[in-house]
Amino acid sequence: MNVGIMITSSHPQANNDTIEKYCFGNSEYNCTLVGGLYSWKEMMQYTNQPAGQGICPNGWHIPDDLDWQILEGAVDSEYGIGDLVWGNNGWRGSDAGGNLKQTGTSLWEPPNTGATDAFGFSAQPAGYFVQNAFWGGGYKAYFWSSKYPQKYFRNMDYNQSNIRRNLGDNVAAFSVRCIKD
Numbered sequence: 200m201n202v203g204i205m206i207t208s209s210h211p212q213a214n215n216d217t218i219e220k221y222c223f224g225n226s227e228y229n230c231t232l233v234g235g236l237y238s239w240k241e242m243m244q245y246t247n248q249p250a251g252q253g254i255c256p257n258g259w260h261i262p263d264d265l266d267w268q269i270l271e272g273a274v275d276s277e278y279g280i281g282d283l284v285w286g287n288n289g290w291r292g293s294d295a296g297g298n299l300k301q302t303g304t305s306l307w308e309p310p311n312t313g314a315t316d317a318f319g320f321s322a323q324p325a326g327y328f329v330q331n332a333f334w335g336g337g338y339k340a341y342f343w344s345s346k347y348p349q350k351y352f353r354n355m356d357y358n359q360s361n362i363r364r365n366l367g368d369n370v371a372a373f374s375v376r377c378i379k380d
Contacts, residue, residue, distance in 0.1 A: 223325060241254070242254055268286070273318075307323075329371040341353070352364070
Protein backbone atom coordinates (compact mmCIF):
# COMPACT_ATOMS: atom_id res chain seq x y z
CA MET A 200 0.00 0.00 0.00
CA ASN A 201 1.24 3.47 -0.83
CA VAL A 202 -1.14 6.10 0.46
CA GLY A 203 -0.59 9.36 2.31
CA ILE A 204 2.06 12.02 2.57
CA MET A 205 5.70 11.15 3.16
CA ILE A 206 7.24 12.50 6.33
CA THR A 207 10.90 12.14 7.16
CA SER A 208 12.08 9.65 9.71
CA SER A 209 12.96 12.45 12.12
CA HIS A 210 9.22 13.14 12.64
CA PRO A 211 6.75 10.79 14.35
CA GLN A 212 3.51 9.88 12.61
CA ALA A 213 0.75 11.80 14.39
CA ASN A 214 -3.02 11.78 14.83
CA ASN A 215 -3.63 14.87 12.69
CA ASP A 216 -6.26 13.91 10.05
CA THR A 217 -3.48 13.33 7.49
CA ILE A 218 -2.30 9.86 6.52
CA GLU A 219 1.45 9.92 7.01
CA LYS A 220 3.94 7.36 5.73
CA TYR A 221 7.63 6.69 5.94
CA CYS A 222 9.49 5.83 2.75
CA PHE A 223 12.57 3.62 3.13
CA GLY A 224 15.68 5.82 3.28
CA ASN A 225 13.45 8.93 3.29
CA SER A 226 13.05 8.55 -0.48
CA GLU A 227 9.60 8.92 -2.08
CA TYR A 228 10.91 6.70 -4.89
CA ASN A 229 11.03 3.76 -2.46
CA CYS A 230 7.36 4.28 -1.55
CA THR A 231 6.51 4.25 -5.26
CA LEU A 232 8.57 1.08 -5.71
CA VAL A 233 7.58 -1.01 -2.64
CA GLY A 234 4.98 1.00 -0.69
CA GLY A 235 4.90 3.08 2.46
CA LEU A 236 5.66 2.11 6.05
CA TYR A 237 3.05 2.86 8.70
CA SER A 238 2.95 2.66 12.49
CA TRP A 239 0.15 0.49 13.87
CA LYS A 240 -1.75 3.52 15.18
CA GLU A 241 -1.41 5.40 11.87
CA MET A 242 -2.52 2.33 9.89
CA MET A 243 -5.58 1.97 12.13
CA GLN A 244 -6.29 5.71 11.98
CA TYR A 245 -6.07 5.85 15.77
CA THR A 246 -8.85 3.37 16.53
CA ASN A 247 -8.59 -0.14 17.97
CA GLN A 248 -11.27 -1.79 15.82
CA PRO A 249 -10.05 -5.18 14.50
CA ALA A 250 -10.69 -5.53 10.76
CA GLY A 251 -11.50 -1.81 10.59
CA GLN A 252 -11.02 0.35 7.53
CA GLY A 253 -7.97 2.19 8.83
CA ILE A 254 -6.04 3.71 5.92
CA CYS A 255 -7.69 1.37 3.40
CA PRO A 256 -10.03 2.81 0.77
CA ASN A 257 -13.82 2.61 1.18
CA GLY A 258 -15.04 -0.97 0.81
CA TRP A 259 -11.74 -2.41 2.10
CA HIS A 260 -10.33 -3.19 5.56
CA ILE A 261 -7.11 -3.99 7.38
CA PRO A 262 -6.78 -7.79 7.73
CA ASP A 263 -7.04 -9.10 11.27
CA ASP A 264 -5.00 -12.05 12.54
CA LEU A 265 -7.61 -14.60 11.45
CA ASP A 266 -7.62 -13.14 7.90
CA TRP A 267 -3.86 -13.72 7.78
CA GLN A 268 -4.20 -17.26 9.16
CA ILE A 269 -6.76 -18.11 6.46
CA LEU A 270 -4.49 -16.69 3.75
CA GLU A 271 -1.50 -18.62 5.10
CA GLY A 272 -3.45 -21.87 5.18
CA ALA A 273 -4.81 -21.29 1.68
CA VAL A 274 -1.36 -20.78 0.13
CA ASP A 275 0.79 -23.25 2.09
CA SER A 276 1.32 -26.65 0.44
CA GLU A 277 1.60 -28.57 3.73
CA TYR A 278 -0.54 -26.85 6.39
CA GLY A 279 -4.10 -25.99 5.36
CA ILE A 280 -6.66 -23.52 6.62
CA GLY A 281 -7.47 -24.19 10.26
CA ASP A 282 -4.22 -26.02 11.02
CA LEU A 283 -3.05 -25.25 14.55
CA VAL A 284 0.40 -24.20 13.26
CA TRP A 285 -1.09 -20.86 12.14
CA GLY A 286 -1.85 -19.88 15.75
CA ASN A 287 1.84 -20.12 16.70
CA ASN A 288 4.35 -17.28 16.81
CA GLY A 289 7.70 -17.51 15.06
CA TRP A 290 8.53 -19.05 11.68
CA ARG A 291 5.77 -21.45 10.64
CA GLY A 292 4.30 -23.28 7.74
CA SER A 293 6.17 -24.81 4.87
CA ASP A 294 6.14 -22.49 1.86
CA ALA A 295 3.46 -19.85 2.50
CA GLY A 296 6.02 -17.04 2.56
CA GLY A 297 7.62 -18.10 -0.71
CA ASN A 298 4.23 -18.49 -2.37
CA LEU A 299 3.41 -14.89 -1.43
CA LYS A 300 6.76 -13.27 -2.35
CA GLN A 301 7.41 -11.55 -5.66
CA THR A 302 9.75 -13.68 -7.77
CA GLY A 303 13.24 -12.76 -8.88
CA THR A 304 15.95 -10.61 -7.39
CA SER A 305 15.24 -7.19 -8.89
CA LEU A 306 13.80 -6.08 -5.52
CA TRP A 307 14.58 -9.05 -3.25
CA GLU A 308 18.20 -9.81 -2.45
CA PRO A 309 19.40 -13.26 -3.58
CA PRO A 310 18.57 -16.03 -3.08
CA ASN A 311 14.89 -15.05 -2.53
CA THR A 312 14.28 -18.56 -1.25
CA GLY A 313 11.11 -20.29 -2.41
CA ALA A 314 9.63 -17.22 -4.13
CA THR A 315 6.89 -18.29 -6.56
CA ASP A 316 4.24 -15.56 -6.19
CA ALA A 317 1.88 -18.44 -6.97
CA PHE A 318 -1.16 -16.48 -5.79
CA GLY A 319 -0.38 -12.98 -7.11
CA PHE A 320 0.24 -11.43 -3.69
CA SER A 321 3.64 -10.08 -4.88
CA ALA A 322 5.09 -9.30 -1.43
CA GLN A 323 7.96 -6.88 -1.82
CA PRO A 324 10.88 -6.28 0.56
CA ALA A 325 10.01 -2.79 1.83
CA GLY A 326 11.88 -3.41 5.09
CA TYR A 327 10.71 -1.63 8.23
CA PHE A 328 11.30 1.44 10.39
CA VAL A 329 12.10 1.30 14.12
CA GLN A 330 14.33 3.20 16.58
CA ASN A 331 14.61 6.12 14.14
CA ALA A 332 16.25 3.95 11.46
CA PHE A 333 15.27 1.94 8.41
CA TRP A 334 16.15 -1.76 8.35
CA GLY A 335 15.85 -4.74 6.02
CA GLY A 336 15.15 -3.07 2.68
CA GLY A 337 15.64 -5.71 -0.02
CA TYR A 338 15.73 -8.43 2.63
CA LYS A 339 12.46 -8.31 4.57
CA ALA A 340 8.75 -7.70 4.14
CA TYR A 341 6.64 -6.95 7.22
CA PHE A 342 2.85 -6.61 7.19
CA TRP A 343 0.56 -5.49 10.01
CA SER A 344 -2.66 -7.11 11.13
CA SER A 345 -5.41 -5.18 12.88
CA LYS A 346 -5.58 -7.55 15.87
CA TYR A 347 -5.88 -5.65 19.14
CA PRO A 348 -4.37 -5.55 21.67
CA GLN A 349 -1.78 -8.07 20.37
CA LYS A 350 -0.78 -6.14 17.19
CA TYR A 351 0.48 -9.15 15.25
CA PHE A 352 2.57 -8.79 12.12
CA ARG A 353 3.69 -11.16 9.37
CA ASN A 354 7.25 -11.30 8.08
CA MET A 355 8.81 -12.79 4.97
CA ASP A 356 12.59 -12.88 4.44
CA TYR A 357 14.86 -13.19 1.41
CA ASN A 358 16.28 -16.49 2.72
CA GLN A 359 13.06 -18.16 4.01
CA SER A 360 10.14 -19.84 2.28
CA ASN A 361 7.96 -20.01 5.38
CA ILE A 362 6.29 -17.06 7.13
CA ARG A 363 6.71 -15.54 10.59
CA ARG A 364 4.04 -14.28 12.96
CA ASN A 365 5.02 -12.18 15.95
CA LEU A 366 3.94 -9.26 18.11
CA GLY A 367 4.69 -5.69 17.11
CA ASP A 368 4.43 -2.46 19.03
CA ASN A 369 3.58 1.17 18.51
CA VAL A 370 7.09 2.25 17.57
CA ALA A 371 7.64 0.08 14.46
CA ALA A 372 6.40 0.99 10.98
CA PHE A 373 5.55 -1.81 8.53
CA SER A 374 3.81 -2.33 5.19
CA VAL A 375 0.03 -2.67 4.95
CA ARG A 376 -2.25 -4.74 2.75
CA CYS A 377 -6.02 -4.33 2.55
CA ILE A 378 -8.83 -6.86 2.01
CA LYS A 379 -11.98 -6.15 0.05
CA ASP A 380 -15.08 -6.20 2.28
